[in-house]
Amino acid sequence: MSSRLEPMDEPLLIGLDWGSSHLRAYLLNRAGAVLQVRTSEAGASRLALEAAPDARPLLFEQGLRALIADWLLARHPMIACGMVGSAHGWREAAYLPCPLDLRDLQRHLTHVGGSDGLELWIVPGVSFAAPGQTPDVMRGEETQICGVLGQRAQWAENVLVIMPGTHSKWVRVVDGRLTSFATRMTGELFDVLRTHSVLGRSVAHSDQFDQDAFEAGAIASRNTRGGDLSHLLFGVRTLQLFGTRTPAALSDYLSGLLIGHELASGLALAPHDGPLVLVGDERLCSRYRLGLRVFDRDPDAALVDSGPLGLFGLARSRGLI
């Protein structure tokens, strides 16, 4: 059904990145390029809270129509990833187990029908339960990974992808197979500690980034090889007590400690000398780039958002377009 003859400004596919807190919709052309983006706060967690389980499909459909009613008129194929496929989403798209051949992912899309002939395909999440290890899950990041591999095919041979965020994901791909992954709740720890712990009194928000303080934090975490975080964290308070750094600098020091903890732990547990790719918010990725330098590592690329390309690739290999 691929329509190679469509002009480049012609929409061919609707891609949805439907997470806990936001719904982001992309209108894509035949090359997988984004023609339009729209975002709303109809996140899956909020919708799930608002309705009993059997009323949820209607609520999700309304949330979608409220954002892109006009796009839906043309009846483009539509594919979604993220929490929309969780047990509290529109329809559950059960986790696939890791290790997982990413070329198989398209075979496991879950079909959802709505009113007026609305059709949606949901990408499943991935679970990981290696013996003796902490189990883990992802929803949405598997699609971002597909987008990373779509960007440069040779990365499929052997790549480490770090996706910084509230819950950072570290993903290894070897020979096109997702072989392992781990979530590190770095962003959430930063927010929670800054807002609700005793450290809140020691740090202050500032728009000015203090690189020296950030690097000092990352170095402190590197020096303990990711260990003793609960002690390093208390040091934020002591440094403020001693007047060593300003509260604004200590916010970046805390950020450096936590990102350094993530990097020290992740790099030690998943030694890897192949390509390293960052995917995420540009400002956050630049912090990770600085942090990686403390560990003598340099990312091969930093991508802002590989989700749309991932959705596009899955739709194409499934034959939706």
Place this chain on the structure above:
Amino acid sequence: MSSRLEPMDEPLLIGLDWGSSHLRAYLLNRAGAVLQVRTSEAGASRLALEAAPDARPLLFEQGLRALIADWLLARHPMIACGMVGSAHGWREAAYLPCPLDLRDLQRHLTHVGGSDGLELWIVPGVSFAAPGQTPDVMRGEETQICGVLGQRAQWAENVLVIMPGTHSKWVRVVDGRLTSFATRMTGELFDVLRTHSVLGRSVAHSDQFDQDAFEAGAIASRNTRGGDLSHLLFGVRTLQLFGTRTPAALSDYLSGLLIGHELASGLALAPHDGPLVLVGDERLCSRYRLGLRVFDRDPDAALVDSGPLGLFGLARSRGLI
């Protein structure tokens, strides 16, 4: 001024453990035994918030009189430790630097006078700033340590004291000298994560202690040698998602992870094969005892509160009694 002839039920000294959130007053006899205890919520942090700096002494004196006006009539010597001596306390008793000979501590008490001839001696806190390491501070724990050594003199030769709590303290004493210490904010992390993070949805309070879950958490932290805490924490959510453990069990699993993180980090950074003493709340110490077993360590003693004996020893060596 020691009055060896006083009967054992005769009070000789008032000791105050005056922390951030509570004021605890002890009436002690000539052997350092506690005859009476009283507690109020006139903690130093609360009082500091209620008054401008120059109004604080009056407020602290009122807080004290509200609790033990009757004890004060007899004009016993009075000695205090804790946040009462901080920059926001009644009077600042400046930190002494570590390493510190604990036999010298009594020479550095800060004298405070109040109305009606009220007199109080405040024990200074201790600061620690080793090059290249996170600085640290304590206030009150130095006095608890004096109490530990007062309990068994040979511990002064070489002991590791762990004081579990909101901000756990790890203290090494060698030849009567406090040689190093570290704070680990384990208790606060537990509270903050349970109350304010995504993990709050995965854990539930229960009065039933789930030892198996607690030990599994401690083992997970042991297996990463105290590293990768931000990943292990996310595992609490995944385990709940997978239905592996009940929310009540996951609360103890989280506790095991955090105490295990503290123990793995502390034992690795301060290798020590001499006596190990726990000081703190009985229920909390029993968790640490279980946690230590995961690391093949067994404490030589668990003391509930060594503060009064520490205050008594300092008052005696200073010649106040």
